Amino acid sequence: MAKPGLDGHDRGAKVIARALRDAGMEVIYTGLRQTPEMIVNAALQEDVQVIGLSILSGAHNAIVPRVIELLKEKDMADVKVIVGGIIPDEDAALLRQQGVAAVFQPGSSLDSIVEFIRSAVPA
Amino acid sequence: MKTAQRQFTTISGVPVDPLYGPEQLGDLDWQLDVGEPGEFPYTRGIHRDMYRGKLWTMRQFSGFAVPEETNRRYRYLLEQGQTGLSVAFDLPTLMGYDADHALSEGEVGKCGVSICSLEDMETLFGGIPLGDVTVSMTINSPAAVLWAMYLVVAEKQGVAWEQLSGTIQNDILKEYIAQKEYIFPPRPSMRLVTDTIEFGARHTPRFNPISISGYHICEAGSTAVQELAFTLRDGIEYVDWALERGLAVDEFAPRLSFFFNAHNDFFEEIAKYRAARKIWAYVMRDRYGARNERSLKLRFHAQTAGCSLTWQQPYNNVVRTALQALAAVLGGAQSLHTNSLDEAYALPSEHAVTIALRTQQVLAYETGITGTPDPLGGSYFLEKLTLETENAANDYIQRIDDMGGMIKAIEAGFPQREIAAASYRYQREIENGERVVVGVNRFQSDDQPIELLQIDETAGRRQSDKLDALKRRRNDGQVQKALDALRCAAEGRENTMPAILDAVRAYATLGEICDAFRAVFGTYQETSHL
Numbered sequence: 001m002a003k004p005g006l007d008g009h010d011r012g013a014k015v016i017a018r019a020l021r022d023a024g025m026e027v028i029y030t031g032l033r034q035t036p037e038m039i040v041n042a043a044l045q046e047d048v049q050v051i052g053l054s055i056l057s058g059a060h061n062a063i064v065p066r067v068i069e070l071l072k073e074k075d076m077a078d079v080k081v082i083v084g085g086i087i088p089d090e091d092a093a094l095l096r097q098q099g100v101a102a103v104f105q106p107g108s109s110l111d112s113i114v115e116f117i118r119s120a121v122p123a
Numbered sequence: 124m125k126t127a128q129r130q131f132t133t134i135s136g137v138p139v140d141p142l143y144g145p146e147q148l149g150d151l152d153w154q155l156d157v158g159e160p161g162e163f164p165y166t167r168g169i170h171r172d173m174y175r176g177k178l179w180t181m182r183q184f185s186g187f188a189v190p191e192e193t194n195r196r197y198r199y200l201l202e203q204g205q206t207g208l209s210v211a212f213d214l215p216t217l218m219g220y221d222a223d224h225a226l227s228e229g230e231v232g233k234c235g236v237s238i239c240s241l242e243d244m245e246t247l248f249g250g251i252p253l254g255d256v257t258v259s260m261t262i263n264s265p266a267a268v269l270w271a272m273y274l275v276v277a278e279k280q281g282v283a284w285e286q287l288s289g290t291i292q293n294d295i296l297k298e299y300i301a302q303k304e305y306i307f308p309p310r311p312s313m314r315l316v317t318d319t320i321e322f323g324a325r326h327t328p329r330f331n332p333i334s335i336s337g338y339h340i341c342e343a344g345s346t347a348v349q350e351l352a353f354t355l356r357d358g359i360e361y362v363d364w365a366l367e368r369g370l371a372v373d374e375f376a377p378r379l380s381f382f383f384n385a386h387n388d389f390f391e392e393i394a395k396y397r398a399a400r401k402i403w404a405y406v407m408r409d410r411y412g413a414r415n416e417r418s419l420k421l422r423f424h425a426q427t428a429g430c431s432l433t434w435q436q437p438y439n440n441v442v443r444t445a446l447q448a449l450a451a452v453l454g455g456a457q458s459l460h461t462n463s464l465d466e467a468y469a470l471p472s473e474h475a476v477t478i479a480l481r482t483q484q485v486l487a488y489e490t491g492i493t494g495t496p497d498p499l500g501g502s503y504f505l506e507k508l509t510l511e512t513e514n515a516a517n518d519y520i521q522r523i524d525d526m527g528g529m530i531k532a533i534e535a536g537f538p539q540r541e542i543a544a545a546s547y548r549y550q551r552e553i554e555n556g557e558r559v560v561v562g563v564n565r566f567q568s569d570d571q572p573i574e575l576l577q578i579d580e581t582a583g584r585r586q587s588d589k590l591d592a593l594k595r596r597r598n599d600g601q602v603q604k605a606l607d608a609l610r611c612a613a614e615g616r617e618n619t620m621p622a623i624l625d626a627v628r629a630y631a632t633l634g635e636i637c638d639a640f641r642a643v644f645g646t647y648q649e650t651s652h653l
Contacts, residue, residue: 006214006230008303010651011344011430014543015550018653031651032303035226057214058469058578062229088468088575106434106467107563110554 002030002039004067007057012084016052019110025117036066043071043079049121050101055085060095068099080120084108133391134549135346137511143503151506156401160496164404166397166509167497168455169420174493178206180458181483182259184426186211186236187470188582190246193236197251199473203480208289209259209460210247211235211470212269217304219265219637222586232582234470235261239590240632244272245279254282258289259334259424259458264306266293267315267620268636271627274327290331290380290424293319296357296529297336299649300538301343306637309530311644315619317364322620324375331380333361334424340538341384342430344546347395348512350384352519353529353538355402359520360529362411372411376418385451385459386428387443390508393499396423396454398513402520424458425451432467436562437573440464445482452486453499459483469575536650543653590632597630605629606639613643 001017003010010032017029028046030039043051051071053064064083071079083095084104092103102116131139140147151157158164161171170176183200185208186193197208212235215227221239222231231237238244248258253276262269270291277287295312298305305312316333323332337354345353358379365375383399385392403421407413427447432440441464448461461479463471471479492498499505526532533539552558559565579585605626612622626636 006218006220006226007234008298009343010303011342011546014651014653015344015547018543018547019550021653029651029653031649033226057230058233059214059229086468089572107560109564110550 001027001052001054002034002042003032003054004034004036004039004063005055005057005059006033007055007059008032009056010054012056013052013054016054016084016110016113020114020117023114023118025114036063036070039067040070040074040076044074044076048079050080050082050117053081053083053085055083055087058086060085060087061091064095064100065098080117082113082116084113133347133508134386134388135348135391135512135515137348137391137508137515143507145503147503147507151510156510157500157506163408163419165400165420167500169400169422169457170496173455173496174452174487175495178487178493179452179456180207180257181205181480181487182207182209182257182424182458182460183476183480184209184211184261184460185471185476186213187576188232188236188579189585190236190238190243192579194247194249194251196473197247200476200480201251201256203477204484205480207257207259207458208251210261212260212262213237216269216633217262217264219268219306219633219641221590221632221634222583223590224634227583229583231586233578237582237586238269238272238633239586240593241272241275241627241630242589242593243586244269244276248273248276252282253277253280254286259292260290261292263292263295263298263302263304264312265633265637266291267319267623268627268633270319270332271620271623275624275627284326285328287327288329290334291319292334292336292382294333294336294357294382296360296533297339297354299533299647300340300353300357301345301542302339303649305647305649307640307644308647309533311640313360313364313530315640316361317368318618318620320361320365320375321368321370321618323378324370328378331378332375334380334382335361336382338382338384338426340542341386341428343542344430344549345542346545347386347388347391348515349519349538349541349545351395351399351402351512352516352523354381354383355399355406355516356520356523356529356532358403359406359410363528366411372407372413373415373418376407376411376413377415381421381423383423383425383456384428385425385447385454385456387431387447389446389450390505391512392447392450393454394505394508394512396425396451396456397497397505397509398516399423400455401509402513402516422457424460425454425456426460427451427462429462429466432462432464433560433563434467436568436570437464437467439562440467441478441482444479445486448482448486449492452492455497465573465575468573470578472574472576474574593630593632601629602626602631602635605631606635609636610639610643613640
């Protein structure tokens with residue numbers, strides 16, 4: 001679970017990280033102000049299956065494609081990327097086209113996120 | 124939905140009884156606990172007449188893209204009847220980075236206006252006479268720098284600093300607790316805050332050098348009791364540092380101001396504001412021996428709860444905002460911002476912010492609630508809830524005192540953990556249906572798309588180009604000299620404001636000044652608490 005960019009609003013990221021842990025998943029929370037490079041490196045080191053990006057600042061169109069690009073460069077295209085936060089519908093569609101596995105907009109339930117990850121990732 | 128075993132509590136968990144009557148107020152001493160408006164302990168309000176004498180300031184938090192655009196929005200809002208300005212800065216500005224910094228990519232102008240130098244500040248306030256309009260600036264880590272820019276703009280307009288009225292948020296403690304827009308570690312940051320309080324006491328008697336905030340603490344997921352306790356305890360920490368600096372309490376305390384959330388639990392919010400005034404009055408008089416009446420009176424700005432706005436059925440947000448604003452006014456706020464219906468999606472469109480402003484105007488002019496101070500005073504429920512909120516907050520304040528103060532508590536992760544637990548509990552309640560959010564987990568329906576404000580994607584490039592041009596125009600020697608002097612001041616023990624002002628006048632950029640501070644103070648990395 002990562003907070004990319006300058007945004008410091010971590011309430012959502014932390015609540016979801018805790019819900020995923022309660023659901024039995026192993027979660028690494030990167031903390032704040034991570035660059036795409038830092039996130040992908042952490043994902044590589046921790047050998048994660050999913051990267052969750054929490055972005056509320058409107059900077060998602062600059063940040064998310066960069067993460068996807070880096071994953072391709074490092075031969076990590078099997079790592080699923082999910083995005084949550086303030087993502088308008090048109091941008092969500094665009095992000096999915098670019099390879100994001102799911103976009104969770106405000107009001108998404110914790111259960112829906114847990115279920116998605118369970119179904120998207122081999123046990 | 125099972126209702127048989129339903130517990131009624133406030134959001135903070137204070138039990139709500141089936142009925143309130145005189146028996147619940149058996150312990151209440153009207154003089155000591157409540158008093159009259161304008162009289163110690165100011166539970167009922169800080170003025171005898173409250174809104175009969177003067178309405179609260181209608182002050183919409185606003186800013187986006189480049190300074191020219193925000194200047195246009197400010198003029199619009201003033202034309203529509205807003206009575207004070209409130210500046211929202213973008214993330215690069217909040218974090219002390221210029222628009223052309225690598226980390227600013229994609230972020231310029233998205234969450235607020237981009238201000239990189241004095242030049243941008245001059246554009247922001249173009250055509251706005253700073254001697255006539257009060258300005259609040261929501262800026263924290265680099266607050267001293269943005270304040271210096273504002274002071275120099277006033278200087279250039281020919282307005283004396285003694286005339287300036289406004290506020291800088293400048294509350295770094297709540298950054299470590301909740302909003303997380305910190306740059307430097309706590310102690311150097313507190314030094315900068317104390318510098319501004321000291322400078323303000325000497326030079327800007329009508330300006331609030333700090334707005335001690337609970338809004339963000341609530342937004343991060345705290346309860347009202349936690350918001351109240353952590354905010355007031357932050358206030359105590361700032362007072363301690365200012366006293367340590369050698370200021371007398373009555374020299375600066377009159378200009379400490381506060382900022383609270385106006386969240387959903389209607390009566391709990393009103394109780395919170397009343398308890399805040401009462402606790403602070405007793406703290407200033409008994410803990411600090413303040414004598415000046417103005418040192419005892421807690422003045423606050425309120426903002427309706429951003430975290431309560433929904434993506435689903437956004438027009439419901441107009442209703443939420445109106446009810447929350449009502450609580451703030453019944454609670455005696457001096458200044459108010461009302462959220463726009465579209466803020467779960469974007470920064471406010473012109474259409475949406477107009478409705479938000481009209482909400483305040485309807486409250487002020489059509490409801491009649493301004494006719495008497497603390498109209499709900501004497502309500503059995505409210506008076507009991509005020510007492511309980513005060514007691515619960517005082518417990519937290521005592522615990523933090525026992526930990527050695529707020530900085531120690533932050534270093535131990537205490538407030539952060541409390542907030543994380545409260546926000547998780549709240550979300551679980553929503554997930555299991557215990558807590559209804561209309562339109563989200565109950566009463567869903569299809570939505571019509573709404574028209575949103577589009578932020579100019581070229582803002583980043585425009586600001587970068589402007590910075591290039593600025594750096595070519597300005598006197599490099601002067602800038603370097605000023606930055607060297609700034610570094611020296613930071614390394615020493617003098618007040619940094621004069622050096623910051625000199626650097627600003629030489630058109631050193633925000634990033635350059637903050638980098639000078641980073642070199643001396645270091646930067647802060649938090650240990651995360653889920």
